[in-house]
Amino acid sequence: xxxxxxxxxxxxxxxxLAISDDQASGFVDDLSRILEMVDQLQxxxxxxxxxxxxxxxxxxxxxxxEVTESNQxxxxxxxxxxxxxxxxxxxRVVE
Amino acid sequence: xxxxxxxxxxxALKSGEFSSRELTAHYLQRIEKADGKLNSFIxxxxxxxxKQAEIADNDRAAGKAGLLTGIPLALKDIFCTKDVxxxxxxxxxxxxxxxxxxxxVEKLNAAGTISLGKTNMDEFAMGSSNENSYYxxxxxxxxxxxxxGGSSGGSxxxxxxxLVPAAMGTDTGGSIRQPAAxxxxxxxKPTYGRVSRFGIIAYASSLDQAGPMARSAxxxxxLLGIIAGHDGRDSTSVARGVPDYVENLNxxxxxxxxxxxxxxxxxxxxxEVEKAVREAVKVYESLGATVRDVSLPHTHYAIxxxxxxxxxxxxxxxxxxxxxxxxxxxxxxxxxxxxxxxSRAEGFGEEVKRRILIGTHTLSEGFFDAYYTxxxxxxxxxxxxxxxxxxxxxxxxxxxxxTPAFDLGAKKDPVSMYLQDIYTIAINLAGIPGIxxxxxxxxxxxxxxxxxxxxxxxxxxxxxxxxxxxATDWHLQRPAFAEEYA
Numbered sequence: 001x002x003x004x005x006x007x008x009x010x011x012x013x014x015x016x017l018a019i020s021d022d023q024a025s026g027f028v029d030d031l032s033r034i035l036e037m038v039d040q041l042q043x044x045x046x047x048x049x050x051x052x053x054x055x056x057x058x059x060x061x062x063x064x065x066e067v068t069e070s071n072q073x074x075x076x077x078x079x080x081x082x083x084x085x086x087x088x089x090x091x092r093v094v095e
Numbered sequence: 096x097x098x099x100x101x102x103x104x105x106x107a108l109k110s111g112e113f114s115s116r117e118l119t120a121h122y123l124q125r126i127e128k129a130d131g132k133l134n135s136f137i138x139x140x141x142x143x144x145x146k147q148a149e150i151a152d153n154d155r156a157a158g159k160a161g162l163l164t165g166i167p168l169a170l171k172d173i174f175c176t177k178d179v180x181x182x183x184x185x186x187x188x189x190x191x192x193x194x195x196x197x198x199x200v201e202k203l204n205a206a207g208t209i210s211l212g213k214t215n216m217d218e219f220a221m222g223s224s225n226e227n228s229y230y231x232x233x234x235x236x237x238x239x240x241x242x243x244g245g246s247s248g249g250s251x252x253x254x255x256x257x258l259v260p261a262a263m264g265t266d267t268g269g270s271i272r273q274p275a276a277x278x279x280x281x282x283x284k285p286t287y288g289r290v291s292r293f294g295i296i297a298y299a300s301s302l303d304q305a306g307p308m309a310r311s312a313x314x315x316x317x318l319l320g321i322i323a324g325h326d327g328r329d330s331t332s333v334a335r336g337v338p339d340y341v342e343n344l345n346x347x348x349x350x351x352x353x354x355x356x357x358x359x360x361x362x363x364x365x366x367e368v369e370k371a372v373r374e375a376v377k378v379y380e381s382l383g384a385t386v387r388d389v390s391l392p393h394t395h396y397a398i399x400x401x402x403x404x405x406x407x408x409x410x411x412x413x414x415x416x417x418x419x420x421x422x423x424x425x426x427x428x429x430x431x432x433x434x435x436x437x438s439r440a441e442g443f444g445e446e447v448k449r450r451i452l453i454g455t456h457t458l459s460e461g462f463f464d465a466y467y468t469x470x471x472x473x474x475x476x477x478x479x480x481x482x483x484x485x486x487x488x489x490x491x492x493x494x495x496x497x498t499p500a501f502d503l504g505a506k507k508d509p510v511s512m513y514l515q516d517i518y519t520i521a522i523n524l525a526g527i528p529g530i531x532x533x534x535x536x537x538x539x540x541x542x543x544x545x546x547x548x549x550x551x552x553x554x555x556x557x558x559x560x561x562x563x564x565x566a567t568d569w570h571l572q573r574p575a576f577a578e579e580y581a
Contacts, residue, residue: 051471055526081424
């Protein structure tokens with residue numbers, strides 16, 4: 001499956017990654033070569049094979065619904081770029 | 096001191112030959128003198144290390160020392176370390192001071208080991224040469240023109256150069272075993288779920304696993320015993336007892352059944368690497384093992400499957416870097432979307448962007464089934480190849496990498512770099528453990544013998560590797576670089 005400029009731009013938009021026109025054409029070339037390699041997968045018959053998402057086929061473990069963590073907001077906000085009164089600051093979203 | 100293995104250093108500390116403070120100062124001095132040429136560390140935490148060493152010496156004097164109390168180590172800069180910069184080799188996290196410790200770090204601290212600092216790595220563990228680091232490439236101490244391998248390249252180079260007796264790495268597609276092979280050290284990737292991933296910056300969560308990198312299998316056995324085990328904070332860590340990995344090291348190998356996957360000895364394998372690996376297999380025969388050829392028929396689909404699954408998981412894991420809660424933030428964002436897109440464009444390097452884009456594309460509407468579902472189906476076939484092989488043999492052996500370390504700058508095309516991982520990547524997809532041990536030189540650069548076992552066979556792998564290291568001395572050989580700073 002070939003990849004086109006529009007695919008790369010859509011992926012960049014979905015991934016919230018700013019790319020210039022020059023970069024976009026570079027990524028089209030790189031991703032085309034990578035996906036060409038990936039396309040070898042299409043030659044295997046996988047009819048009836050269950051997809052494997054966990055190498056030990058484990059399922060998510062459940063635990064009691066109990067509070068185990070204390071509030072560490074101040075500690076965790078120490079590495080934030082901009083905070084005020086315990087809130088993360090971002091550009092205005094709603095006028 | 097630096098010429099000793101971790102096991103020998105532990106014995107010397109116990110007998111009082113030197114103190115942890117002396118030992119720590121010795122390694123810090125070596126780092127200061129030599130690392131300008133290697134670039135194996137991103138951060139050196141000298142002051143903290145000396146403080147920890149003093150505590151270790153006091154604990155020892157008070158009779159409270161464990162086996163590894165006072166042993167200096169280094170941590171790949173992917174492990175969160177409280178109050179210490181944890182960059183993951185990225186500009187994105189250049190300003191990130193971790194607010195907590197990874198479970199691995201907690202366990203090493205509790206065992207009384209000392210961290211000398213954080214080692215260099217490919218950005219977000221994406222790479223096979225350590226050339227993708229924001230902090231510049233690492234050089235291989237065997238030949239400063241060569242790469243150390245990746246992504247745990249700083250850990251491997253530092254151990255090989257005698258800047259630290261052992262280091263922690265992580266392995267998502269070969270990132271412990273390939274740099275261990277390139278730098279002539281011993282590196283173990285445990286079974287998926289054996290070691291907690293809590294506090295390890297995530298790349299591909301169904302593949303990532305942490306493990307030790309050291310001079311010998313015996314050293315790795317001591318370290319694995321400390322870091323392995325169930326952790327409630329990682330839902331994929333396995334609730335299963337941790338065996339004594341040291342107790343089994345001297346078990347005889349008579350009757351051991353070794354399989355050689357024919358796909359691991361095919362086209363593209365450097366003849367000198369093949370020769371070294373086959374010589375190593377002969378050593379095993381002399382120790383009483385039997386050898387037979389086996390087949391892992393889906394081997395050639397491992398790289399294609401990996402380059403769907405790993406980028407897909409990465410694109411999701413790396414969505415957290417948004418310039419809001421931590422990490423790099425662009426200047427003067429005009430609106431929220433500008434804040435996200437520019438912070439991420441400025442913070443991530445080329446290879447990381449490439450993988451985010453592949454992952455986002457293959458997971459997107461219209462492509463998901465053809466890529467992601469297909470790759471997961473192939474992943475099951477790849478795992479089944481190994482399970483079938485382990486019905487007939489105890490361990491598999493082959494090269495860790497098709498070539499010895501290549502030159503810096505030699506692989507400009509991403510796909511040619513990806514193909515380097517042909518012998519390591521399937522192991523992560525299958526979730527089985529693997530170890531690389533030094534087995535000779537090719538063109539003056541080290542060769543790694545890779546030994547694979549079934550799920551949770553770490554004790555057996557360490558035993559098999561240790562017996563080889565009792566019969567040979569490849570693991571004790573040092574690059575001339577290490578002696579220059581004696």
